[in-house]
Amino acid sequence: MTSTPFLIVAIDGGAASGKSSSSRTLSERFNLLHVDTGSYYRAVTAEMLRQNVRADDPAAVHAALARLALGTRVDGRSAVMTLGDRAAGDEIRSREVNDHVSHFAAIPELRAALLTYQRSQADVARAHGFRGLVMEGRDIGSVIFPDADFRFFLHADQVERARRRAQEGQQDSIAERDRLDSSRKASPLTCPAGATSIDTTHLTLAEVVDRMAAAIATKLPA
Numbered sequence: 001m002t003s004t005p006f007l008i009v010a011i012d013g014g015a016a017s018g019k020s021s022s023s024r025t026l027s028e029r030f031n032l033l034h035v036d037t038g039s040y041y042r043a044v045t046a047e048m049l050r051q052n053v054r055a056d057d058p059a060a061v062h063a064a065l066a067r068l069a070l071g072t073r074v075d076g077r078s079a080v081m082t083l084g085d086r087a088a089g090d091e092i093r094s095r096e097v098n099d100h101v102s103h104f105a106a107i108p109e110l111r112a113a114l115l116t117y118q119r120s121q122a123d124v125a126r127a128h129g130f131r132g133l134v135m136e137g138r139d140i141g142s143v144i145f146p147d148a149d150f151r152f153f154l155h156a157d158q159v160e161r162a163r164r165r166a167q168e169g170q171q172d173s174i175a176e177r178d179r180l181d182s183s184r185k186a187s188p189l190t191c192p193a194g195a196t197s198i199d200t201t202h203l204t205l206a207e208v209v210d211r212m213a214a215a216i217a218t219k220l221p222a
């Protein structure tokens with residue numbers, strides 16, 4: 001008897017490269033739990049800011065991390081981080097969080113605190129009956145799930161990515177975040193060896209999704 005495999009799809013890339021849009025579509029097409037790890041770094045950053053903790057104060061970051069009570073709520077096909085009894089909300093997309101998130105995300109202790117949590121999202125997906133998960137971020141194919149069934153790396157010309165973000169009405173210095181994310185010592189943004197790299201600059205979102213879906217469909221029928 002053959003059993004349906006539980007599939008892990010990892011999608012990494014810089015800001016506005018198309019990770020969230022493609023992940024959401026793939027989660028619907030293949031019944032996968034959508035896990036946006038950027039939203040997790042954003043939620044923890046918003047919490048640090050709420051507690052007036054600065055990224056350059058290691059003792060305060062350490063103390064705040066020890067107090068974090070992380071949980072997960074499944075909203076439709078998406079995993080949402082909860083902190084105590086609160087779920088992360090719209091504040092995680094604020095200008096303030098945009099400006100601080102890459103500084104907090106560069107702290108090795110903070111990344112270590114989120115590592116097990118991110119891996120545990122596979123159990124959440126199984127418990128909710130999903131056929132797998134599609135997880136997006138910066139280090140998913142390199143650190144969180146290096147043995148994922150599929151690892152994609154999306155990238156696009158910086159001008160095009162800035163245009164996409166501006167079109168969303170967001171104030172976001174994506175070039176600066178990319179610089180910080182690529183140059184940090186702990187799990188930098190990089191195309192993992194062996195991952196499928198897709199330049200989305202001149203592709204429509206549908207074309208990007210179709211490329212990924214064609215690969216995934218070889219292991220999991222849509």
Ligand SMILES: Nc1ncnc2c1ncn2[C@@H]1O[C@H](COP(=O)(O)OP(=O)(O)O)[C@@H](O)[C@H]1O
Nearest residue numbers: 015016017018019020021022164200203204205
């Ligand atoms: N290939 C594409 N062509 C044109 N616009 C795109 C493409 N991929 C994504 N977008 C748009 O760019 C914006 C940023 O995409 P998003 O998926 O949020 O990127 P990321 O998650 O990598 O930051 C969204 O408004 C999305 O609709």
Ligand SMILES: Nc1ccn([C@@H]2O[C@H](COP(=O)(O)OP(=O)(O)O)[C@@H](O)[C@H]2O)c(=O)n1
Nearest residue numbers: 015016037038039041102105137138139177
């Ligand atoms: N796996 C991840 C995901 C996000 N991040 C950090 O979180 C920030 C916000 O991620 P995001 O995915 O929401 O950003 P966008 O690509 O949507 O602009 C990134 O700029 C990184 O600093 C990370 O370090 N590692």
